Amino acid sequence: MNLEKVVFGFFVLLAAALNFGFFIGDISDPALHNVYELFAALVVSLIATVLKFGDRTQLGAVHLATSLVADLQLLSAGFVWVYASQVAETGLTAQSTATIVSLSGGALLANLVSVVLLVTETVSFHRG
Amino acid sequence: MSNPLLIFWRQLFGRDDQTPLDIKRVPRITSGAQASATIFLIMRRMRAPLITLIVIFALSVLGLTLIPGQDAAGQPYRMGFFDAFYFxxxxxxxxxxxxxxxxxTTAQRLWVTFTIYLTVIGWAYAIGSLLTLLQDRAFREALALQRFTRKVARLREPFLLMAGFGRTGELLGRPFDELGQQLVVIDESAERIDALDLASYHADVPGLVGDAGNPYHLGVAGLDHPDCAGVLALTDDDEANLSVTMAAALLRPDVQVIARTVSPAIADRMHAFGTPTVINPFDRFGDLLRLGLRAPASFQLMTWLESGLGAALPSRGRPPRDGRWVLCGYGRFGQHLAADLRTEGLEVTVVEPEDAVGAAGKEPWMVVGDASEPGVMARADLPSAVGFVAGTSNDTTNLSLVAAARRTNPELFVVARQNRQANAPLFGAMHIDAMFVPAEVVAHEVYAQVSTPMLWRFLQEMPAKGDEWAAQLVDRLTGRCGRHLQAMWKVRFIRSDAPALMAWLAAGDARLGDVMRSPEDRDRYLRVVPLLVRRGEDYVLTPDDDFILAEGDEMLLAGRPADRRALDTTMIVDSASEYVLFDRNVPSSWIWRRLARKPLTLSR
Incomplete structure (x- = not known):
């Protein structure tokens, strides 16, 4: 068992899981989407990105690309949340919640691709 | 290749996509991946500090949002993520x-105190790691290699790949730079490459610290570049030169290779690969000395022309034509030289220490013993000798040998070998009759071969013309161009280079002397010396004024830059050639020529 692979798989899966947890539920209902979960998803996604640094294989490059996409989406979601809850006069409306959740939905897609890559890599791994 | 459209296209039209363009097929040695390996390593090493930083930040921010606080009115308040992140x-x-x-509140302050220390450690760790990586030798080398690779890949003019930038390289760098010849340099020592940067050439000469014997380094330095015009293997290591020659011959059979070696065995092995030009400085100096003994003026002319732009005229030595020579130091150089002197019919006495000679080598002409001992020197009988060679591989020994020999017989013709450049002033102060500096011999030879192929041909043909002829040519050159060597250049009498002379050349009585006049004042002759004319496979050395030129001739000239421009004007501008050749002033533009009704003398 390779500890590096365990850590790597853990973070990739955790990022996808947290992202999914935040995404699930009625898209425009703020009560169903916990902002702490978004924060956790963003942090874990950033860690997963750094873990993918410096891999020279083609698969590694695609891994890094998907993570960067997820980061970008989650950062945008976080930015929209900050804007909606603190800057905009109206506060967190159903419309802005929908924007945040759909952005995290995009990140979820990227994270799913990441997971698929991880699974593919594992399945195609032959010892010897 | 992974583009499905491209694959589809190839499937359909695979047979027909051979382009008619004649693209030089050059084997690829390098790929960008190798150069960037270190960059990936650096990124991997930044993982731990970056993750630490992210975790510390996330933990601190999360803590701040969870700990209850108070607003200005004393009401319970919780920080949002944005405020916490900002803080x-x-x-x-x-x-x-x-x-x-x-x-x-106190609870918040407790947490903030904790996070302050945590984050400072996190930042210090991350920034510290980054700075360490930037200082890292491997990282810097990787960056330098990438920069070098990019520079070489961007070269769009023919360049010479110089493997080894020692004394020879330094001697060659300057004249090549003056000629506008681009160079790319590899040397094992970082100091030599730094010296290259300090040399302040006109052109930007890319330099790589690396092993020249390594084909990968040669590839990075442009061996597989389509514009690579030649490879110069000039390291002081024969093995390395051999590997450079081999790599060049196998990977780029089409480029010219010039290699330096002092060993005949290595030279043989070099000749096994393609057709490299092998320069053995010992051998070459022996040949030059023979030429000097036979024809001092030819020797003077040859060394002058080989020295490159701006070189002062060397003095003409008067070596003894017959008599006995004493040679100290019977190593590879001594053996070559002794053989050359004997070929000239001269008697040679060799002085060599016991341990170097061995029991078998005790010939009657050999004095065994340390030359620095007075008794040994006396046995060599210097007073009756005419020439003396101090040819050991130690400069101090050579200098003291010369001093001792001169004291015994001041009339001796002295040849000395200088091994280290730092000792040049000492040898200069001794006024040696013929200096042997291996680096200079190689540099002159390479310069003559590479700078202008016609000059090389000239130097090949020149000794056959005899001493008298050479003396006259030296006088002509010094008379017209001064005692410092002027530029040598090639002109071609073809339509693209000399459009204004085409009709004159076709007329069949194109005297060379007629065109060598100034376009400002045709009574003044240009101060240039024609050295060589090439017509097909025939060569004519120093054509005189009555030489009849023909279309297609190539000519090698020596002269000042101003006269070169003047000749160029005559060759290109119709009105200038009319004036120079026929003393007629015609307007330079076609319209004025029509209006003035003055057609060209030989209208075409």
Whole structure:
């Protein structure tokens, strides 16, 4: 068992899981989407990105690309949340919640691709 | 290749996509991946500090949002993520705007105290790691290699790949730079490459610290570049030169290779690969000395022309034509030289220490013993000798040998070998009759071969013309161009280079002397010396004024830059050639020529 692979798989899966947890539920209902979960998803996604640094294989490059996409989406979601809850006069409306959740939905897609890559890599791994 | 459209296209039209363009097929040695390996390593090493930083930040921000606080009115208040992130950002980076948006409670301050120490450690770790990596030798080398690779790949003019930038390289770098010949240099020592940067050439000469014997380094330095015009293997290591020659011959059979070696065995092995030009400085100096003994003026002319732009005229030695020579140091150089002197019919006495000669080598002409001992020197009988060679591989020994020999017989013709450049002033002060500096011999030879192929041909043909002829040519050159060597250049009498002379050349009585006049004042002759004319496979050395030129001739000339421009004007501008050749002033533009009704003398 390779500890590096365990850590790597853990973070990739955790990022996808947290992202999914935040995404699930009625898209425009703020009560169903916990902002702490978004924060956790963003942090874990950033860690997963750094873990993918410096891999020279083609698969590694695609891994890094998907993570960067997820980061970008989650950062945008976080930015929209900050804007909606603190800057905009109206506060967190159903419309802005929908924007945040759909952005995290995009990140979820990227994270799913990441997971698929991880699974593919594992399945195609032959010892010897 | 992975593009499905491209694959589809190839499937359909695979047979027909051979382009008619004649693209030089050059084997690829390098790929960008190798150069960037270190960059990936650096990224991997930054993983731990970056993750630490992210975790510390996340933990601190999360803590701040969870700990209850109070607003200005004393009501319970919880920090949002944005406020917490903002606070942590300016606290962690030690900017410290204060407690925002409201004054903290004790519980919050407790947490913030903890996070301040945590984040400072995180930042210090991350920035420290980054700075260490930037200082890292491997990282810097990787960056230098990438920069070098990019520079070489961008070269769009023919360049010479110089493997080894020692004394020879330095001697060659300057004249090649003056000629506008681009160079790419590899040397094992970083100091030599630094010296290259300090040399302040006109052109930007890319230099790589690396093993020249390594084909990968040669590839990075442009061996597989389509514009690579030649490879010069000039390291002081024969093995390395051999590997450069081999790599060049196998990977780029089409480029010219010039290699230096002092060993005949290595030279043989070099000749096994393609057709490299092998320069053995010992051998070459022996040949030059023979030429000098037979024809001092030819020798003077040859060394002058080989020295490159701006070289002062060397003095003409008067070596003894017959008599006995004493030679100290019977190594590879001594053996070559002794053989050359004997070929000239001269008697040679060799002085060599016991341990170097061995029991078998005791010939009657050999004096065994240390030459620095007076008794040994006396046995060599210097007073009756005419020439003396100090040819050991130790400069101090050579200098003291010369001094001792001169004291015994001041009339001796002295040849000395200088091994280290730092000792040049000492040898200069001794006024040696013929200096042997291996680096200079190689540099002159390479310069003559590479700078202008016609000059090389000239030097090949020149000794056959005899001493008298050479003396006259030296007088002509010094008379017209001064005692410092002027530029040598080639002109071609073809339509693209000399459009204004085409009709004159076709007329069949194109005297060379007629065109060598100034376009400003045709009574003044250009101060240039034609050295060589090439017509097909025939060569004519120093054509005189009555030489009849023909279309297609190539000519090698020596002269000042101003006269070169003047000749160029005559060759290109119709009105200038009319004046120079026929003393007629015609307007330079076609319209004025029509209006003035003055057609060209030989209208075409």
């Amino acid at each position: 942590m950002s300016f606290t962690a980076t030690t900017i410290g705007f204060g407690e925002l948006p409201f004054a903290f």
